[in-house]
Amino acid sequence: MDKHLANRVALITGGGQGIGRAGALRFAGEGAKVVVIDIVAESARAVADEIKAAGGEAMAATCDVTRRDQIDALVGQVLAAYGQIDILCNNAGITRDARLVKMTEDEFDSVVDVNLKGVFNLTQAVAPHMIERGYGRVISASSIVGLYGNFGQTNYVATKAGVIGMTRVWARELGPKGITANAVAPGFIATDMVKTVPQEVLDKFISMTPARRLGEPEDIANAFLFLASDEASFVNGAVLSVDGGLVL
Ligand code: CAA
Numbered sequence: 694m695d696k697h698l699a700n701r702v703a704l705i706t707g708g709g710q711g712i713g714r715a716g717a718l719r720f721a722g723e724g725a726k727v728v729v730i731d732i733v734a735e736s737a738r739a740v741a742d743e744i745k746a747a748g749g750e751a752m753a754a755t756c757d758v759t760r761r762d763q764i765d766a767l768v769g770q771v772l773a774a775y776g777q778i779d780i781l782c783n784n785a786g787i788t789r790d791a792r793l794v795k796m797t798e799d800e801f802d803s804v805v806d807v808n809l810k811g812v813f814n815l816t817q818a819v820a821p822h823m824i825e826r827g828y829g830r831v832i833s834a835s836s837i838v839g840l841y842g843n844f845g846q847t848n849y850v851a852t853k854a855g856v857i858g859m860t861r862v863w864a865r866e867l868g869p870k871g872i873t874a875n876a877v878a879p880g881f882i883a884t885d886m887v888k889t890v891p892q893e894v895l896d897k898f899i900s901m902t903p904a905r906r907l908g909e910p911e912d913i914a915n916a917f918l919f920l921a922s923d924e925a926s927f928v929n930g931a932v933l934s935v936d937g938g939l940v941l
Contacts, residue, residue: 696724697922702775704728705917706758706815707785709736711884712834715910716782716917717741721749723918725780728771730754732785758785758811764818777826780921781819783812783833783856788886790845801848808852813859816874820867829872832920833860834913837880837936844894853878857932864930873929875920880936882908904937 703720707713709731721727721744729744731737734755741753752774756763771778786808789800812833823829838846839853856876863874881887881898887907899905916935919925934940 696722697918697924698723698725698780701725701779701921702728702771702777703780703782703921704730704771704778704815704819705782705784706730706756706811709733709740711886712879712882712910712913713782713784714740715914716784717751718744718747719911719914719918720780720782720921721747721751723922724749725921726750726752726775728752728754728767728775730756730758730767730785732757758815759806761814761818764814768818768822772822778819778822779828780830781816781823781832782917782921783815783831784917785811786834786849786852786886788846788849788889790849790889791847792845793847796847804848805852808849809855809859812856816859816863820863820872823872824867824870827871829867829870830921830925831860831863831867831872831874832917833874833876835860835876835878835932837878837934837940840878840932840934841940860932861930868929873920873925875925875928875930876932877913877916877920878932878934878936879913880908880934880939882910882913884910898939902937902939903941906937908935908937 703725708729737753741751744751836853
C-alpha cells in the first residue's frame, strides 16, 4: 500500500521534542518531506537527522513563531527547496502556569504570543500558497484544557480555546478552497511540558482517566497523521480529543 503522505510536504512547529518530534517522525514514516521547525536549532537538526537516518526526507528550520520576519523567510525557503506546502501542523506551545491572582502580565502575554498568535502567524503565511494550489491541511494543537479549563492556566487555556475558535473560522474560510483546518485536543501527555505539573495533580488526572495512564507523544502523532491524510478530506473544523477518555 502507498504511504499515506507520499509526495506531501509537511511543516511542523515545536518539532524538536515531545509531541512535535513524534509527529515529525510519523509524517516522515508515511512518506512526507518534513520541515522540522523549532526555536532551538539543535533539536530541530537532531530530529531532521533522525528522519534522514531512517531513510526519510527532512529539513531542519530554526524559527520563532512570534516573529513574522522569520516565518516569511522560512516559508520562502521551504517553497524554494520543495516547491509546495501541503500540511501545516501548528504544534509549538509553552506554559507559564500560575493562579489568576498571581499571574504576571508577562506570563499572560508570552503564552498568548506563542500559542495563539504564533498559530495565526504561520497559518496566515502559508494559507495563500495552499489557496493557490487548492489543497491544504492545517492541524493545530489545542488541548483538553482549552475545552474544559484547568486550575492555574488562565493564559494557556485562553490560547487553546482560541486555537479552536480560529480553526473553526479557517474551516469556513478555507474549506471551499480545498483546505481543511482541524484541531487536536491532547489530554495529559508524557512530555517535558507535563513535568511542571505537581505529582499529586498528575496522579489525580491519571486516576480520572479511564485508560489509567498518561498519553504518549505517539498517541497525538497518530491523530495528526489522520487529519493530515487524504482519508480525512471530509473532516473539517473538528476538534479531536485524544485524552484516554479523561473528559467524557
Ligand atoms: N485543583 C484544585 N486545587 C488545586 C489544584 C488543582 N489542580 N492545584 C493546586 N490546588 C490548590 C492547592 O491544593 C492549594 O490549596 P490550599 O491553599 O488549600 O492548600 C492551592 O491551590 C495553592 O496551590 P499551590 O501551593 O500549588 O499554588 P501555587 O500558586 O504555588 O501553584 C500552580 C499553582 C502553578 C497552578 C500549580 O498548582 C500547578 O502547577 N498546577 C498544575 C497546573 C496544570 O495542570 N498544568 C498543566 C500543564 S501540562 C499542559 O498544559 C499540557 C496540556 O495541554 C494539558
